Amino acid sequence: TTPRQYINIELLTEALRTGNIVQFRNEFLDMHPYNQAEFFKELDEEDRLNIYHYLSPEEMAGLFENLDGEEHEYREVLAEMSPSYAADMLSNMYADDAVDVLNELEKDQVVSYLTIMDKEAADEIKELLHYEEYTAGSIMTTEYIAIVANQTVRSAMHILKNEAPRAETIYYVYVIDEDRHLVGVLSLRDLIVSEDDAMISEIMYDRVVSVSVGEDQEEVARMMRDYNFLALPVVDFQDHLLGIITVDDIMDVMEEEASDDYSKLAGIADLDSIDRN
Ligand code: ATP
Known part of the structure; x- marks a missing residue:
């Protein structure tokens, strides 16, 4: 159900594989970050490694905010990047989105990223990491006016x-x-x-x-x-x-809650069928 009309897959893949950085950047940076993320998700590791060379950490941040990753996805993708590239990218993300990503990592990994990140960004993220999961504090951002x-x-x-x-x-x-x-x-x-x-x-x-x-x-x-x-x-x-x-x-949040409720209902349905048997 992905709207493919704004992703020129052939051109991007070709530019990526032949090392045509200029063409790749021209096309890629013109896309909405959601479309960038959709394209990125389909790539194999070799192509992803190329991307980290073609895009700055700041450019990568926009894509990452739209990744909506599963736990392992975030972990795998971050592990492919050099620690300093990953830290720079996290510094350039909105604090609440960076927190979503960091919450999926092991504690010592989080600490190591926070120590090499831009100090101001790291401080903001540390504040947010204190709040209980599922509370307003855990989903808020400090980037307001x-x-x-x-x-x-x-x-x-x-x-x-x-x-x-x-x-x-x-x-x-x-x-x-x-x-x-x-x-x-x-x-x-x-x-x-x-x-x-x-x-x-x-x-x-x-x-x-x-x-x-x-x-x-x-x-x-x-x-x-x-x-x-x-x-x-x-x-x-x-x-x-x-x-x-x-x-x-x-x-x-609503999407998460809806799928939680759905699994609860599915659980109830299972019990029903057991009762009947
Ligand atoms: P309307 O709802 O009248 O069509 P609008 O589309 O401009 O106007 P908003 O701009 O979203 O709607 O909000 C209208 C008003 O609500 C604004 O004047 C804004 O200052 C005020 N407002 C925004 N946030 C809050 C808040 N947290 N508590 C109270 N008022 C708020």
Whole structure:
């Protein structure tokens, strides 16, 4: 069921095998990371090893975020890369996606990657690795945009422009006070339609819906659906902003939960058939 129309398999494979780096990069980097991942999944080890030479760790990061790997896939693929290439790639991934990958590895492997990774990225990932599985904290990302209320729309737009390349979503901007308490929210749309001289404190919405860091991920999915937001902020018990969960993270959760429920049902069906026999 993969949409193949945007993957020119023949051309890519040919370029990969004949060592035509320029042609390979031209075609490959033009593809959506999902399509890149779909192509990558079909390759054998020799071709994959070529790819690590043709793409920078940063370029590989986009593909990897879309891999949706099984445990062994992540492990095998990472083991094929040189440790420094793998670490660079992990540094360039969104922290929550990197955590998903690291959670599939052995503990000593995780530690060894974290020690050679970019320090800032490693620190972010270490924070996230502390949270219990299936909680809001375990699926949130720390790459959000937060601003203070006491400034104009003009200066907020300036911050947004600077931070946008690193944020997982720029659609919502969260407003915090000096102690990082979450005090308001604005959408990018709200900002764009406001006067440049308007103060953020005047235009922000202060009844922010948030989830607590220990909240069950199923509950987060439910809230996301009920409120129809593209992201939800995650806070601690004193309302400090810790991260955000975006709707695409939640889609992964829903898929997981659906297949869990399905296996439970399958289990019940099996019991039924045993009873009857
Ligand atoms: P509408 O839903 O009216 O069509 P829209 O498509 O722009 O508008 P969003 O932009 O997703 O919808 O959200 C609308 C409003 O919700 C925005 O003004 C935004 O500031 C606000 N908002 C976003 N996140 C939260 C939140 N966590 N809690 C409360 N309000 C929020």
